[in-house]
Each structure stands twice: as structure tokens, then as C-alpha cells.
Amino acid sequence: MEDIKILSELFTKHFGIAPAEVRPIAQAGGDRRYFRLVAPDGSFSAIGTSGDDISDCCAFLALQSVLKSHGIPVPEIYVKSRNYMHYLQQDLGDVSLFSILGNDHDCSDVVKRTLSNLVRMQLIPEEDFERAVQYGPFGRRLVMWDLNYFKYEFLKPSGVQFDEFCLEDDFELMADDLVGVDWSQWGFMMRDCQSRNVMIYDGTPYFIDFQGGRLGPSVYDAVSFLWQAKAPFSEEFRMEMFRYYAEEYAAQRGCDPEALMKNLPMFRLFRALQVLGAYGFRGLVQRRSHFLESISPALRNLASAIDSEMTERYPELASVCRELAADRRFDSPSKDSGLTVTVFSFSYKRGYPDDFSGNGGGFMFDCRGMHNPGRYDQFKPLTGMDAPVIEFLKGRGEADRFVKKAVDMVTPSVECYFRRGFNSLQIGFGCTGGRHRSVYCAERAAAQIKMRFPEANVVVVHREQGIRKEL
Numbered sequence: 114m115e116d117i118k119i120l121s122e123l124f125t126k127h128f129g130i131a132p133a134e135v136r137p138i139a140q141a142g143g144d145r146r147y148f149r150l151v152a153p154d155g156s157f158s159a160i161g162t163s164g165d166d167i168s169d170c171c172a173f174l175a176l177q178s179v180l181k182s183h184g185i186p187v188p189e190i191y192v193k194s195r196n197y198m199h200y201l202q203q204d205l206g207d208v209s210l211f212s213i214l215g216n217d218h219d220c221s222d223v224v225k226r227t228l229s230n231l232v233r234m235q236l237i238p239e240e241d242f243e244r245a246v247q248y249g250p251f252g253r254r255l256v257m258w259d260l261n262y263f264k265y266e267f268l269k270p271s272g273v274q275f276d277e278f279c280l281e282d283d284f285e286l287m288a289d290d291l292v293g294v295d296w297s298q299w300g301f302m303m304r305d306c307q308s309r310n311v312m313i314y315d316g317t318p319y320f321i322d323f324q325g326g327r328l329g330p331s332v333y334d335a336v337s338f339l340w341q342a343k344a345p346f347s348e349e350f351r352m353e354m355f356r357y358y359a360e361e362y363a364a365q366r367g368c369d370p371e372a373l374m375k376n377l378p379m380f381r382l383f384r385a386l387q388v389l390g391a392y393g394f395r396g397l398v399q400r401r402s403h404f405l406e407s408i409s410p411a412l413r414n415l416a417s418a419i420d421s422e423m424t425e426r427y428p429e430l431a432s433v434c435r436e437l438a439a440d441r442r443f444d445s446p447s448k449d450s451g452l453t454v455t456v457f458s459f460s461y462k463r464g465y466p467d468d469f470s471g472n473g474g475g476f477m478f479d480c481r482g483m484h485n486p487g488r489y490d491q492f493k494p495l496t497g498m499d500a501p502v503i504e505f506l507k508g509r510g511e512a513d514r515f516v517k518k519a520v521d522m523v524t525p526s527v528e529c530y531f532r533r534g535f536n537s538l539q540i541g542f543g544c545t546g547g548r549h550r551s552v553y554c555a556e557r558a559a560a561q562i563k564m565r566f567p568e569a570n571v572v573v574v575h576r577e578q579g580i581r582k583e584l
Contacts, residue, residue: 116146119199120161124150127192127201128157135161145169149204159191159201168247170197173324175245177202183241185234186319188312205319211308214345221350227311227318228335228358234320235300235331236365242301242328251302251329256288256383263386267393273436279429287427290379294330297368298376302329307341331362332373336380340418342388342411382423382434385415389437397467405469408443441581442574443469452530453570454562456540458497458555460547460577468539475539476526478519480550483511487549496578497552506553516557520565523558527566547577559584 117135125131130152138147138160148161164170174197180187193200210227214220249255264280303310304325312319335358339351346354355377356370363370388411396404416438424431457466465477486492486505495502506512523540530538540558544551552575563571563584571584 116163123192123201158204160204161201164198169324172247179245183237186317205312205314208313209309210311232362248327253288253292256291259387260284262390267389275433283427283430300331303334306334306337332376332380336384342407381418385418412438454538455572456555456559458551458575459543461543466541477541480544480554497549516554520561
């Protein structure tokens with residue numbers, strides 16, 4: 114692999130010895146590739162980065178130099194390739210701040226130290242960043258990109274209905290509000306400040322992944338950090354820590370902390386929308402399990418970000434957010450809740466049901482080979498849950514035989530999933546319209562599975578009918 118070859122050569126050039134081992138490190142949100150290169154005697158190691166974008170690489174290297182010169186804890190850069198696309202940096206270990214977050218009391222100190230360092234970073238003089246920052250300042254165009262990212266990558270795929278003209282009006286107004294924040298609250302914006310991008314090394318929190326940094330409203334970073342979707346903070350703790358941040362920032366900047374507190378709700382809402390856009394693309398499109406699992410807590414953040422003032426100022430956006438926040442499709446069963454078997458009915462015209470668990474697989478059964486009640490006028494307005502349709506399908510017998518064979522086929526997998534401690538299995542029954550045959554079969558199959566496995570959580574989703582119920 115070319116990346117490993119280049120990074121190994123850099124390691125040999127800098128340390129005077131070839132690495133004995135090069136291990137890939139799991140990717141995060143971006144497409145950069147990371148490797149841990151270990152010396153033959155195991156006494157030291159380095160992290161090798163293979164970039165996917167020259168601007169990002171140049172930004173990271175230049176910003177690292179500026180931040181380190183101001184005493185901000187960031188990884189040391191050992192050596193870089195001539196084209197800047199590959200470089201070795203200090204190995205800060207595997208302990209991220211996210212991985213050690215526990216109850217509010219236990220993590221209070223490290224969170225405060227991280228926020229204090231964040232303030233120091235944000236208040237570095239703007240002129241020191243002039244040559245290092247690769248991207249333009251936070252502005253109206255950037256806001257609209259992020260809001261439309263949310264609209265096209267998450268909102269539209271979710272199926273929520275909305276008035277696009279009214280929503281665009283709300284987006285335009287929000288962009289004006291965000292960019293109009295007083296300049297006393299602007300500074301260096303890390304852009305992706307979250308606990309996964311803070312490594313704990315020798316007890317000190319170090320910032321990583323700051324290549325997207327630019328001039329912008331400082332509150333944005335504090336909101337990104339404290340309201341990170343999967344961070345296990347209570348709402349009270351988040352507000353307490355934000356108050357700590359606002360007072361620390363105001364004391365060093367010479368502004369009013371209440372001005373930062375006033376802008377908190379607006380940036381909470383904006384960050385929640387931006388995050389959902391990213392989760393939609395990385396999770397729903399690219400099928401990365403971490404992002405799929407993060408959608409449900411991100412929606413809870415969205416729900417808490419909508420208050421009466423936001424509802425009045427951005428009415429269509431608030432309506433959309435409330436509907437999204439009430440959507441239970443993205444709720445994944447917890448590891449302790451046992452196995453959940455979700456049985457779908459669906460129309461093949463609209464494709465297979467989405468799998469939000471991130472597992473993929475499962476079973477899909479095609480009901481179109483049996484006689485269709487939908488061909489008869491008296492059945493057209495009904496569904497497979499209505500007595501006349503049930504009587505029609507039971508009378509012919511083929512649907513019940515089909516369901517029994519399907520459940521017999523699924524049963525060994527359910528037993529296996531229980532043995533191995535898995536928590537999600539998806540089963541689908543599809544027909545032409547997702548109204549009669551598939552609905553009937555899904556109902557019967559779910560009932561039989563629940564009867565065979567009473568300890569299972571069985572959920573029935575009739576996608577085209579907008580019905581979800583637990584047995």
C-alpha cells in the first residue's frame with residue numbers, strides 16, 4: 114500500500130530506524146487515513162496521516178505551528194512529505210476525552226480545563242492566523258451551505274413534509290442572525306470542537322482535527338463541545354459549563370458574559386441542524402454505523418433546542434424540528450434491552466426499508482406472488498389489517514402458508530442472535546403497494562415471532578401506512 118510505504122519512509126528518515134509495525138487506526142468522520150507506526154523495540158511510536166485533501170493538510174500543519182507557539186496543547190509534528198499529504202505526528206495514545214466521560218461530577222475538572230484551553234485558543238490574535246487559516250471566515254454563504262446540507266441530506270430523506278419556500282425564508286433569517294453576532298464574540302473557531310477530538314495525554318487535554326478552523330463566532334465551538342450528541346452530559350451540567358465558559362471568555366475578552374448567554378439558543382439550534390446534515394450523509398448515505406447510532410441523541414438535542422422564541426422567529430423550521438424530534442425510527446435498542454425484531458411491510462415501488470441500526474442484512478420476503486386483494490374495488494381503500502381483507506387472504510390459504518415458511522426460515526437466526534447477544538434483526542414483507550398482502554403478512558409474522566420468542570422485543574412498522582407499534 115502506497116500510504117504505508119511513504120509513512121514508513123518518513124519514519125525512517127526522522128527516527129533513523131524503520132518501523133517494525135504499521136497498524137491502521139479506525140477512521141472518524143473524514144476520509145483521511147491514520148496509522149500507528151511502532152519502533153522495533155516498542156519504546157516509541159508515531160501517528161502517520163495520509164490526507165485526502167491538500168488544503169486540509171496544509172491547514173492542519175500551519176495551524177498546528179501557530180497553536181503550539183501560543184502554548185495550546187496540540188500534537189507535535191515530526192516530519193512531513195514534500196507535498197504535505199503525508200506527515201507523522203506525536204502519538205497521544207488512544208484515550209479521547211469522550212472515552213472517559215462519566216457522571217457530571219467526575220468529568221467536571223477535565224471539561225473545565227478543556228474549555229479554558231478553548232478560550233485561550235479562540236483569543237489568539239487574528240493576525241497570527243493570517244497565513245495559517247486556509248478557509249474564509251464564518252459567513253452567510255457558509256451558514257446557508259450548512260442549512261441546505263441539513264435539508265438535502267437529512268430532512269428530505271426523512272420524508273417529513275414541509276413548505277420549502279417558508280423554510281428557505283427561515284434559513285435566510287437565521288443566516289442573518291448568526292452572522293450578525295457582535296464582533297466582540299468572534300475569534301478563532303475550531304469548527305469541529307467535540308470530545309472525540311480531544312485526546313487525554315499525561316492528564317492533559319490535547320486538541321486534534323482543527324484543520325477546518327477559521328475566524329468565527331466563538332460560542333459555536335463551546336456549543337459543539339458541550340452539546341455533542343452522544344456526550345453523556347445532563348442539561349444542567351451543560352448549562353453550568355457554558356456559564357463557566359462564558360465568564361472565562363468575557364473576563365479575557367473584556368465583554369459581557371450575558372451577551373454570550375443570549376446567543377446560546379440560536380447557536381444550539383444551528384449546530385443541531387448542521388450535525389444532522391453530517392449524520393444524514395455519513396450515516397444514511399455512507400452507512401457508517403457510528404453516525405447512524407448518533408442520530409437519535411442528535412434528535413434529542415434538536416428537541417431541546419426549540420424554545421418559544423425560536424418557534425416564533427423561525428416558524429416553519431420549528432415545525433419541521435418538532436416533527437423530526439418525535440420520529441422514533443432512529444431509536445436503536447440499547448445493548449441491555451435484548452433483541453429487537455422489527456417487522457416491516459413496504460411497497461417495492463419505494464424500495465427496501467432503511468436499516469437505521471447500522472447492521473445491514475436481515476430478511477426480505479416478496480409477497481407479490483400471491484393473489485392481490487387490491488385488484489378488487491371493495492378492498493382498495495382497506496389494508497391488510499381490516500377484517501374483509503384478512504378474510505379474503507385467509508380464505509385462499511396461500512398467505513398463511515407463505516408466512517409460516519418465512520417465520521420457519523427466520524427462526525434459526527433469531528435463536529442465533531439471542532445466543533450471540535445481538536440486539537437488532539430486521540424482517541420485511543413487500544408487495545406492490547405496501548397496503549394489503551405485505552401488511553397482512555407482516556402482522557401475522559410478527560405475532561408468530563412474538564409467540565415463539567416472548568422474550569424478544571417485536572416491533573411492527575407498516576411503512577406506507579405510517580404505522581409503528583410494539584407487540
